[in-house]
Amino acid sequence: MRFNHEEEENNFSITRYESMLRSNDVKFFDSDEFESIIHHYLENGKIAKAKKAISLGLSQHPSSVNLKLLEVEVLVFENRLDKADNLLAQLYAIEPENEEIYIQKANILSKQNNHTRAIELLMMALSYTNDAADVYSLIGMEYLFMDDFENAKINFMKCLEADDQDYSALYNVIYCFDFLEQHEEAIEYLNMFLNKNPYCEVAWHQVGKQYFDLEEYEKALAAYDFAIISDEHFIGAYLEKGKVLEKLKRHNEAIENYRITLELDDPTSFALLRIGKCYEKLGVDDLAIQHYSKTVHEDPLLDKGWIAITDFYMRKRDYQKALYYTNKAINIDSENVLYWKRYAKINNRLAFFEEAERGYRKAIELGNxxxxxxxxxxxxxxxxxxxxxxxxxxxxxxxxxxxxxxxxxxxxxxxxxxxxxxxxxxxxxxxxxxxxxxxxxxxxxxxxxxxxxxxxxxxxxxx
Missing domain, CATH: 1.25.40.10 (Tetratricopeptide repeat domain)
Incomplete structure (x- = not known):
């Protein structure tokens, strides 16, 4: 497997650094190496190791602004906002045009729920940054915190204009459209995006979801087909296509698409459940119950799987089996109100009235x-x-x-x-x-x- 030169250097720096820690033999690292080591630990959630690396880095490079900014990042993460704020003030006096200072200050203000001022500082950061996409994304998030979906949407769009590969920004744009119930506008925007990025599977996938919400299933189907053409390994597109085919009552085709996802990756409980539902609609009961059983085997905590089995037997009026599976479900999750409601109904049908009363009482205790x-x-x-x-x-x-x-x-x-x-x-x-x-x-x-x-x-x- 080939790595680019930068990745090789980073991996070498981390290996060398960890070897130093094990041997207690202090070695010299330049400030860039320390930055990559600290970023590695932060990205992997190893805060204690990141703090250790910051401390060692600053002992070797006490004037490094970037290392001190990483220290600020950790302080903000730990909610030590006053100390972070004081350190930022010192750094501002040294490098008033460093965009990261404005970004970290905005982060502190955001944590203090002062989102308006945070946005003002992020706007100032735009004047100094070489990565406008990242800053626009942060501004969009601040507007989301304020439930200002219109301005959030505008800034995520600006983020995509600066970096059309930022799919998290694309998802956020569509989230805003969805919240504002602007499905037609979302489709129009996505089509504009696709004119520039015709093979963006994520955009085609989102077009399909918009058409699905509008109940325009044939158009949704076409969009998912384009997503699959753009990336034939895109599991999400096959799953969504399967859902559309179910709506169109084309259950055999839906099963085919769900099966593709099982071949592309490890089986998912969702795909197994939907295959079971399709077989039940087709009247193939043995394959339906087989896939429901695989669903709960794959994910015993998925209540939809246990409910599917229970409801299957209730429809068949086989209440003894329905009760058997409901009891199994309750043994796994005794706090699930949906299980207790079925437990009550089934026992009622079986004339086990005291148990039925217990089921309804438990459902009420759990908030039903x-x-x-x-x-x-x-x-x-x-x-x-x-x-x-x-x-x-x-x-x-x-x-x-x-x-x-x-x-x-x-x-x-x-x-x-x-x-x-x-x-x-x-x-x-x-x-x-x-x-x-x-x-x-x-x-x-x-x-x-x-x-x-x-x-x-x-x-x-x-x-």
Missing amino acids: YELETWLNRSDILRFIGESNAAVQNLHQAIEFYPDNAEIQYRLAGLHYELQDYQKGEYHIRKALDLDYEYHIVLEELFEKIFNLSLVKNIISEYK
Whole structure:
């Protein structure tokens, strides 16, 4: 494998430096070598080693502004902003036209949420820098912090004008378009970009995503094809093309594209899951469940995989198998509310009512405050003879749904069953005020209560 000369020099410097540390034999490195060594450690997240290299570098080159700027970078990273600010003031007195001083000062101001002033300093840095693209990108990020997507977009565009290979800036431009819901404008911009860079697979990929959002699936398909022509190993384009083909109900072709991704790289749980979904749509159940099983084997923490298996068996009304896989999922992630909702529904279907109630209770504890969850738990609690607990459950539901008639009718029925007629009347009147037509709930769930003459008399008042 061939390396360019600069990479060879950097690797040699790092190897020589680490050899020095092991032997405790201090050797001389020029300031450029120290810079490359420190950058290497910073890029790899080895902050302690970077600080050690900065210290040694400054001991050998105490007047190096660039090494001191790297020290500032570490101080900012560690949130030691006052010390970083003082050092920058000293460096400014030495090199007032060094753009990195303005960039680091802007970084400090950004951390202090003074984004407007940070942008002003970055604009000053533009006057001195040879890398305008990087500065425009930083300005764009500051505008993003301020939720000013229009100005962020403009600066990321300027970044791309200076460096059309900066794909992170391209993604940020499209992010701004998406946030502003400017899909047509995004397509227009991407087409302009592609006129200059016709084989940019990332741009074609983004065009496809815009057309997908606009539900123009044939155009999306064409864009993904161009992305693949530009780079036949572009996994993202095959995955997105597969999604479009699913929308067009061309499931066999979708499977082909998902399979290509499995050949290009290690299997992904997403591709395996989508292949399973396609086979299920085609009615090939054995291959569907085979791929769902591969999905959870590949990524046991992917809830969509376990849910796909569970829902598959629920649709087949094979509730025992559905429960088996739901229990497996819960054993892996007992805090996933989607698993507990299915656990409750399946146990309810199997007439395991106490377990079903446990499932709904756990779902509520984990923050699932959907009306259906409260109502189902209430009905089960009543069925297993826990009427007081059902009442308490519904009162908790009222905090989230204060004007819901279904809750009020249930509370009315429960209070009448508990022979608390005053509360029963209060809740039935409140329910009737909210929605008269919904008194069918009382008739279906509390038939004996509904047929009481005192209840019928109250209902008749609201006709």
